[in-house]
Amino acid sequence: MKKIAVLGSTGSIGTQTLDVIEHAPEHYAVTALAAGGNVGLLVEQAMRHRPRLVCLGTREAAQEAARLLPGHIRVVHGEEGLIEAAAATEADLVVTALVGSIGLRSTLAAIDAGKTIGLANKETLVTAGHLVMARAKARNCTILPIDSEHSAIFQCLAGAPAHEVNKLVLTASGGSFRDRSREQLRDVTVKEALQHPNWAMGAKITIDSATMVNKGLEVIEAHWLFDMPYDRIEVLIHPQSIIHSMVEFVDYSCVAQLGNPDMRVPIGYALAYPGRRPTPTSPLRLAELGTLDFREMDYERYRCLALAFACGRQGGTATTVFNAANEVAVARFLAGELAFLDIERVLETVLERHVPVATPDLATIEEADAWARNAAGGL
Numbered sequence: 001m002k003k004i005a006v007l008g009s010t011g012s013i014g015t016q017t018l019d020v021i022e023h024a025p026e027h028y029a030v031t032a033l034a035a036g037g038n039v040g041l042l043v044e045q046a047m048r049h050r051p052r053l054v055c056l057g058t059r060e061a062a063q064e065a066a067r068l069l070p071g072h073i074r075v076v077h078g079e080e081g082l083i084e085a086a087a088a089t090e091a092d093l094v095v096t097a098l099v100g101s102i103g104l105r106s107t108l109a110a111i112d113a114g115k116t117i118g119l120a121n122k123e124t125l126v127t128a129g130h131l132v133m134a135r136a137k138a139r140n141c142t143i144l145p146i147d148s149e150h151s152a153i154f155q156c157l158a159g160a161p162a163h164e165v166n167k168l169v170l171t172a173s174g175g176s177f178r179d180r181s182r183e184q185l186r187d188v189t190v191k192e193a194l195q196h197p198n199w200a201m202g203a204k205i206t207i208d209s210a211t212m213v214n215k216g217l218e219v220i221e222a223h224w225l226f227d228m229p230y231d232r233i234e235v236l237i238h239p240q241s242i243i244h245s246m247v248e249f250v251d252y253s254c255v256a257q258l259g260n261p262d263m264r265v266p267i268g269y270a271l272a273y274p275g276r277r278p279t280p281t282s283p284l285r286l287a288e289l290g291t292l293d294f295r296e297m298d299y300e301r302y303r304c305l306a307l308a309f310a311c312g313r314q315g316g317t318a319t320t321v322f323n324a325a326n327e328v329a330v331a332r333f334l335a336g337e338l339a340f341l342d343i344e345r346v347l348e349t350v351l352e353r354h355v356p357v358a359t360p361d362l363a364t365i366e367e368a369d370a371w372a373r374n375a376a377g378g379l
Helices: 012-022 039-049 059-068 078-087 103-112 123-138 148-157 203-211 213-226 264-272 303-314 318-334 342-353 362-378
Strands: 002-007 028-034 053-056 074-077 093-096 116-119 143-145 165-172 233-237 243-249 254-258
Touching (some): 002 078, 002 103, 012 093, 028 039, 028 078, 039 059, 059 074, 074 078, 078 103, 093 103, 103 116, 103 123, 103 362, 123 143, 123 213, 123 318, 148 165, 148 213, 148 254, 148 264, 165 213, 203 342, 213 233, 213 303, 303 318, 303 342, 318 362
Parallel strands (some): 002 028, 002 093, 028 053, 116 143
Antiparallel strands (some): 243 254
């Protein structure tokens, strides 16, 4: 039986991870759950899965949860509690489904503890990919991607040596506004931006999909996960989200991974790896789809994606600042403080003001992250 810790258990990826686990209770056991402030849902999850430890974001939330949970479930809080949930239980696999750069220290702690990482927190590699991958290599730690695009690439590569790979092709749905011009984006509402045509996701990642920041983060993540130069990573718009990504090999054969747009498929693959098990999803019926469509990426239309490539090539703290400024800008858009196109303007302005550090340590990364958040909040 594989023992699993889920960080970010009340979010979209976390709840779907627990759904996969519930459909195979003979194969999986939950050792730890961690969430931010959704005490009610976390308590419900803990009563159902009986982990030994749960973590909440604040002391107050932890105290409330402790009053509702049986005494044998230990309740901790804050970053130290998150690190304990990631590294100090008997988990074999730690699913990092936290949103934002908060997942970095807990992921590093899990790597140091010898855990296998199921990575759904792309910001960890975006902010500190050089540190995370070096640490994973030094500790002989396996990192299994859970993002549908990176899971697809991982499956397509199937252990192929790097010299046989020509390029990686990440597919993008185009987001909520893929059929609108830039002019039509000036007055779009939060409600419209949250209506993703294909995927059911959390608010932040849905907005990131509409701006194409999410794809930019995935490009940076793919660079680190697969040690691939940015000039050999391509993004292609695929409105149906059936082909999740592709690998083109040096002989120009192309291997793609297909499936319905359901995150439980890549989650299930990571949980069962190196094998496969049935998941609570529906089969793909290509005849019912009829056609699959593709479009070239328009980097003028999706300026945030162009920014992500530029930051990735620059390296160092540039990607940290890109991610942190975006988190603040999206939060301000969701709160009604910014217009949709202001998100990219905030990113451009903050990046123009930033003086990047080429090979930052963890303290420098955290300083750059804090600086970017402050700058983005003041614009």
